[in-house]
Amino acid sequence: MGVTNKYVTIKHNIDGAPAESDFELRTADLSLVVVHGSKDVIVKNLYVSIDPYQLNRMKKQSASQTAIDAYGVGRVLESDHPEFATDDYVVGLLGWEEYSIVKGGNMLRKIGSTEFPLSFHAGILGLSGLTAYGGFFNVSKPKKGEKVFVSAATGSVGNLVGQFAKLHGCYVVGCAGSRAKVELLKDQLGFDDAFNYKDEIDLKSALMRVRLCQLIWSLNMNRHFPDGIDIYFDNVGGEMLEAAVANMNIFGRVALCGVISEYTDTGRRAAPDMLDVVYKRISINGFLAADHMHSFSDFTSITSDHLRHKRMRALEDISQGLASVPGAFVGIFRGDNVGKKLVQVAQI
Amino acid sequence: MGVTNKYVTIKHNIDGAPAESDFELRTADLSLVVVHGSKDVIVKNLYVSIDPYQLNRMKKQSASQTAIDAYGVGRVLESDHPEFATDDYVVGLLGWEEYSIVKGGNMLRKIGSTEFPLSFHAGILGLSGLTAYGGFFNVSKPKKGEKVFVSAATGSVGNLVGQFAKLHGCYVVGCAGSRAKVELLKDQLGFDDAFNYKDEIDLKSALMRVRLCQLIWSLNMNRHFPDGIDIYFDNVGGEMLEAAVANMNIFGRVALCGVISEYTDTGRRAAPDMLDVVYKRISINGFLAADHMHSFSDFTSITSDHLRHKRMRALEDISQGLASVPGAFVGIFRGDNVGKKLVQVAQI
Structure with missing residues (x-):
C-alpha cells in the first residue's frame, strides 16, 4: 500500500535572502506500511509551519532528497507506536510534505481535544506559543508594571509575547513594518503603543541607513518609553537590539x-x-523553546483558558496547498505575514 | 586646625586614551574640624586605587576643582560618626588626594583586623576581590570542572577570578599582554594555561587588525579549549568577546x-x-560589584581563609606618592600593571 508523496525541498544551499526559485516541489513514492517494532508513525500532514529559523539550516544543507523539516499538525494514517492510533490528531516535527514518517514517534504529541481549531496547535498552542511563554515568563522574569518592548510584534511569537505581557500587567510597545500592522497591534491586540520601523527610512547608503535606523528607533523608543525599557523581547537583532539596549533601564533583560536581520545577511x-x-x-x-518543555503543560492550560475567555486571540495567516510553501517562506522575510504563518496541506 | 591638601584632577574632559598631561596636581586648604551632627569623617589616605573604569567619568566631566573619586584605604583623623574613631583604619570611596572628607561616613567601612597588609583591603579583600567573587560565583554560577576563560588575566580582578576558579575545580585559561604575564599566570597563579593576545599581531590597518585579532584569538581559544568555553569573565569587550562567544558551549555564560577596549575608543x-x-x-x-554587597562577609571570610592558608596570593603593583597617580593611571591602559594597581599616598 503506497502513495505518491509531494514535498518541498531546496535546489541548492541558500546564501542570503531566499527566492522562490531556490525551491522545488518533488514527488517520491511512499509506503504506508509501518515496520513492526519500529514505533514509526505515518502522518498525513494538515498544517505545516513556516518559520524564519528554517533558513539557517538551508544555508548549510545542499540540495536535498527529502522535505525541509517543519513543525506541523497532522492525522495519523498508520502507527506502530502504542501511544498513537489511526485518525489521532498529532503535532510535532513533520516536514514540508504531504505525508511524514515520524521515526519512533519521536517528539510527536497527541492532540487530546478538538476544542480549538487544529491550526492553533501549530501556533498559539504549539511551539510559537511556548517560545513566547517560556521566553517571556522564564527568561525575562517580568514583574507587573514593567515596560516591555517587542520587535516583529505581529510575528508568530511577538504578538503572543505582547498579549502575555498585557495580561501580566505590563506596559507593552511593539514595532512592526507597516501602518496596518501598527493599527492591528494597538486596536486589536491591546498593545499600549506601537510604531512602524520602516517610517522615515528611505536611504540608499546601507551604512547610513543602519546608523540612521539606530538613531530613529532609539528616538522612537525614547518617546514611547520615557521611563525606559525593562524587558526587550528580541526577534530581529541588528540595530534594533542596539537601540533597545541604549534605552534600557538598570537590570533590564533581553530575551x-x-x-531575523542576520539570517539573510551574515555580515x-x-x-x-x-x-x-x-x-x-x-x-x-x-x-x-526546547529548553522550556517543562513549562508546556502550564503554558497550554493557561493559554487555553485565556482563549476560552477571549482574553487572547490567535493571529493566523494561512495559505492553501503545498505549492504555496516557497512563496509563503520567502514572504516572511519581506514581512508579508500577519501572525503565525501556516500552509494548509490538506483538509482532513 | 587645617592642612594643605594635595589632589589629582583633570584639566579638561578626556576623549580617547588618557595622557599624563591631562592631569594636574593641585592644592587646597582643608579644615580638619568636623561639623557636629554631620557624621562626616576626615580620612588621611594611605592607598588609593587606580582603576580603568575611572576614565568613564572623566569623559563626561570637565575640569574639576576636586579630586577624582577613588576607592582606597586610610586612617581616620577626625570623626563625627559614632562608628568611626580617630586612628581607625577604614576603606571606602576616597579620592586621589592626601585627605578625604567622607560626608556622613557614607559607605565607609572599618578595617577590623590588621592580620593582612592594609593595601589588601583596597584590592583582594576590597572591591576588586568582591568584583571577582560576585561576578564569578553569583553571576557565572560555576560548576566544578567547567572551562573558564579570563581576559586581562593579570589585572586586578582577572587574576582573582582565575584563582577562585581554580580553587572551585574549574579548568582556567587566561590571556594577557606579555610573555612575562603569561608565565606568571601559569607558574605562580596556577592557571592551567595562558596566551599572549599581542602575539603575532602587528598590522597597520586597524580594521584588518580587528578582524585578524578576532581570528587569531578564536584559534587560540579553540586550541586551549578543545571542549569549548563554559564561562567567560570579560574585562575587555571588543573582538575578544566576539571570539569567546564563537568558542562557547551551550548554556555558556559571559560575566x-x-x-576596557571601549573605554579609550568609543567607536x-x-x-x-x-x-x-x-x-x-x-x-x-x-x-x-555594588550589587553583590550581600556577599561581602562571605567573600571576605572565605578569601581571608584562602590567604591564611596560602591557597591564594595577592598580586599588587604599588607606586609611591600622589604625584605618581597620573603615570600609574595612564599605564593601566598600556597594560603596565601586574595585578592590583595602587598608589601609596602616605605611610601611616
Missing part, C-alpha cells in the same frame, strides 16, 4: 529569540554598547 | 565586568554573533 551584526550592558547590569539571554 | 564595539547566542543559549550579563 533573544531570533535574529550584519548587532553591536550593543557593552558599557551600557555593564553599567545598567543588563542581561542578554539567548534561548530556545 | 561582563569591564570593556569600538563588540558585535558577538547573536545567532550563536540564541542557538547556544548564551547569556551575557553585565554586573557591578
